[in-house]
Amino acid sequence: MTSILTCPGQGAQQPNMLQHWPEHPVFTQARTLSEAVLGQRLSALDHPEALQHSRSVQLALLINAVAWGRYLFSQGCQPNGLLGLSIGAYPAAVLAGCLKFEEALELVALRGTLMQDAFPEGYGMMAVQGLDRYQLADILARHQAPVYLANINAEQQCVLSGAWAALDAQKPALQAAGGHCQPLRISVPSHCPLMESSAQTLAKAFEAITIQTPEIAYISASKARVLKTPEAIREDLAMNMARQVKWFDASRLLVERGLKVAIELPPSGTLTGLLKRLMPQGHCLRTETTRLDTLQYLTQPDTI
Structure with a gap:
């Protein structure tokens, strides 16, 4: 596996992160579908007050990563795998072809609400x-x-x-x-046993969802391994709010398997910085600060 896209987790959010997309049909489609499923404008998710709530943060991160990932795909980028941190697992699953975007929107809206309601403050x-x-x-x-x-x-x-x-x-x-x-800018105690009850409720919602075999490798940051079956991916997505994140172990596994290129989808650059420590001779890049032709070149199957 030579190249991956990484999807950031909660804490990476930025005000108005959904308001400055390039003019392109992929972004228009992402906006139209998201607003239709959620019944609200995207501007209601990413303004500073809204980003105080887990539901808005998680939805904004999902929508942003899916839109940017699909845009890169439309421009000829062909990564070998997808790795998301926490909520970033959901856009990773969508981009890998495991989960429909509209179903991810509904599940993440529920996920964020469950987490916020369980621990509203403190x-x-x-x-x-x-x-x-x-x-x-x-x-x-x-x-x-x-x-x-x-x-x-x-x-x-x-x-x-x-x-x-x-x-x-x-x-x-x-x-x-x-x-x-x-x-951190996170208002809930994620990735620990305190979230077990909320994760079990989310798992019941997943029972009505069809998960597909991934078209691009889906890497779990909770298991620190590549997951290949719909059953394993379903369980990983449903329960990851209560599971420890093993980002370091997952990254090290990929480097050992030959990872040379890691491109972080917007926003933030946190994951890029973490990966640079493990692959100083590789290419660890942020989408929004890297030329498109560079991203295209580095994600071609025979480039590295």
Whole structure:
């Protein structure tokens, strides 16, 4: 596998991210379909106030990634795989041909509502730089606080989930061990057992959805492996809100399998930065800051 598209997760959102698309039929179709399914204008999803709510954030990220991914496909880009972080798994599944876009819109609207309703306030996520997963696990075990290791993004970059009071209480121990703590723009405690009940409710909604065998490789950041069957992909999408994100392990697996090109769909550049650490000699690029002809060239099957 030489080239992939990556789809960012919650925390990457930006105000008005759906308002500055290029003039192209792919974007027009994405806007028309999204507004028809959701019954609201896209401007109601990506203004600053709306982005305080998980439903709006997750829908905006889904719509943006699908629109940009389909645009790249229409321009001749041919990646070998798709890898999404958290909510990014949904546009990855759509672009891989596993899930219909209109069904993804309905599922993500439900996903965001379930997560927000379960934890309307007082919970969130905090990034920790400078400590690895084992150091963090040891600190959390010693203090026995209701805080969970949610994301393993890099060798020494992880994310914790829980109540803000519990997260704040962990800061002295984390900082004393050499960690740097940074609250994230996420208002729910994702990727931990606190989300298990909401994930089970979402799984029931998935029972009415037909998942197709992927046309392009679908890589799970929760399992850190390529998933090939509809059953495995269904379970991965439904339950990923309650599962730990193993981004570092998934990325390392792809590099070991020959990954040379990783193109991050808008917005943000977080995933690009994480991958650069593992493939310094490869091409880790952001869609919106890279020439289209470069993206076309690097995603041709015989380029690398």
